[in-house]
Amino acid sequence: MIVLKKICLEKNQKPIFTNFDLTIQAKERLVIWGASGSGKTTLLRLIAGLNQPDSGEIWFDNHLATSGENILIPPHQRELNMVFQDLALWSHLSVKGNIAFGLKIARLPKAIINQKVKEMLFFIGLEGYENRTIESLSGGEQQRIALARALVTNPKILLMDEPLSGLDAHRNRELRLEIVRLQKILGFTLVYVTHNQREAEAIATQILSL
Numbered sequence: 001m002i003v004l005k006k007i008c009l010e011k012n013q014k015p016i017f018t019n020f021d022l023t024i025q026a027k028e029r030l031v032i033w034g035a036s037g038s039g040k041t042t043l044l045r046l047i048a049g050l051n052q053p054d055s056g057e058i059w060f061d062n063h064l065a066t067s068g069e070n071i072l073i074p075p076h077q078r079e080l081n082m083v084f085q086d087l088a089l090w091s092h093l094s095v096k097g098n099i100a101f102g103l104k105i106a107r108l109p110k111a112i113i114n115q116k117v118k119e120m121l122f123f124i125g126l127e128g129y130e131n132r133t134i135e136s137l138s139g140g141e142q143q144r145i146a147l148a149r150a151l152v153t154n155p156k157i158l159l160m161d162e163p164l165s166g167l168d169a170h171r172n173r174e175l176r177l178e179i180v181r182l183q184k185i186l187g188f189t190l191v192y193v194t195h196n197q198r199e200a201e202a203i204a205t206q207i208l209s210l
Contacts, residue, residue, distance in 0.1 A: 007056035034210035
């Protein structure tokens with residue numbers, strides 16, 4: 001469970017959140033929906049620990065992670081991963097290299113890394129793509145690789161910031177169904193940002209409008 005209590009944040013003397021409360025249940029699919037500039041991405045970054053509020057608290061289960069401007073649990077210890085809008089895939093690495101990055105940071109044995117990469121490629125329907133370059137992939141395939149990289153370390157929480165905004169309607173529908181399918185199989189908590197109402201309704205078990 002993620003709990004935000006009385007979050008206050010100003011930017012350029014403009015209030016973004018004032019005594020804002022939010023509870024996200026474990027294994028829920030929360031979609032944060034709203035127009036550009038409404039604070040959607042800022043809220044995602046507060047949960048991730050990449051931004052700090054002026055005041056208020058953020059809790060993960062029974063552990064206080066953020067208290068005002070103090071980060072008590074840093075981002076890498078929050079058992080979460082994030083998929084950014086621009087995907088942030090590394091062009092100098094192969095598909096395998098991108099997916100395996102977090103596993104290598106964790107210093108897992110090579111055999112386990114290879115197995116986990118293969119399993120994740122199977123999950124996303126891109127078996128045999130290990131040695132492909134990022135540039136050779138379609139936009140939808142790149143989205144899947146970004147998703148696989150985020151999920152291969154088995155995070156409890158996945159944060160996604162407008163991940164499908166660059167896709168056409170067909171690919172958007174295909175990928176949002178894939179995200180829901182993987183969330184149901186793997187059981188992570190999903191916090192998803194979009195400005196697309198249809199996308200929000202298709203993915204969410206709960207919608208937060210900002």
